[in-house]
Amino acid sequence: MKIVVLIKAVPDTADERILDPQTYRVDREEGDQIIDEITERALELALSVKDRDKTTEVIVATMGPAHAIKAIRKALSMGADSGIHVLDDSLIGADLVLTAATLAAALRDLGAELIIAGNESTDGRAGMLPAMLSEHLGLPLLGSLTTAEMSAQGISGQRQSEAGTQEVTATYPAIITVTERFAEARFPNFKGILGAKRKPVATKSAAELGAGAQSLTTVAQILPRPARSAGAKIIDDGQGADELITFLTARHLI
Ligand SMILES: Cc1cc2nc3c(=O)[nH]c(=O)nc-3n(C[C@H](O)[C@H](O)[C@H](O)COP(=O)(O)OP(=O)(O)OC[C@H]3O[C@@H](n4cnc5c(N)ncnc54)[C@H](O)[C@@H]3O)c2cc1C
DSSP states (O other), X not given: OEEEEEOOEEEOTTSOOOBXXXXXXXXXXXXXXXXXXXXXXXXXXXXXXXXXXXXXXEEEEEEOOTTHHHHHHHHHHHTOOEEEEEOOGGGTTOOHHHHHHHHHHHHTTSOOSEEEEESOOSSSOOOOHHHHHHHHHTOXXXXXXXXXEEOSSXXXXXXXXXXXXXXXXXXXXXXXXXXXXXXXXXXXXHHHHHHHTTSOEEEEOXXXXXXXXXXXXXXXXXXXXOOOOOOOOOOOSSOHHHHHHHHHXXXXXX
């Protein structure tokens, strides 16, 4: 089986994330960039399939700036076989529409049975990209899975909704997104780190992919965070419940 894992290089959540005041984009040059935690779990799922069946091929793909290669190399050191890095200055600040169209172009001819993504990331976190990808590629999407079982015919899994637990299935080829309920990623070992240097990484430009789209949206303004005001304090001297109801009603909270 050929599995593509969509990994995303994101600013380390332990660092302060900064928006560039000129471009209103996340400053991706400052601080450490790491593999988004949920995409690491997505990779772990793919590698666990490979552990059971050595014929499985795991490809990691990312669209991101030059330093995203570190995320790819880390994924290769964990056990992925090869990487695809979509790298192009024209894609800096790409919106969701452009990102999805470009990644779809990068994945279209790979012949993957399964594409695994995270259900959201710590920076973009719209969680819309996999759905757009499924539309572009004409593939079924099983989103926000909390479990996944692969068989020769297809994939099945569970997801939680307000109505309860849903059991969902799809035949290959398919796209799934996984949540933080999946297992944590393994650490690369010494052999893996050495081997990663020899594994192939294909770098693709926007022109090579012929994605032919452009960002439809731009961030025009960022408003400063409003100053915090002191909260209201209700002291219960017998009227506390009434005062609380009045307070919440005035703010349309009940
Ligand atoms: C400050 C800021 C402003 C933005 N403004 C706009 C805007 O105006 N208009 C607009 O359309 N979008 C905007 N975006 C959104 C941004 O373009 C999207 O976050 C991005 O395209 C990822 O989509 P997502 O949020 O749906 O996916 P996420 O929730 O970030 O990720 C879901 C999954 O998709 C996969 N994935 C996502 N991105 C990549 C990638 N680059 N490479 C590989 N896999 C990936 C991963 O598997 C990930 O787990 C903005 C983002 C930021 C941080």
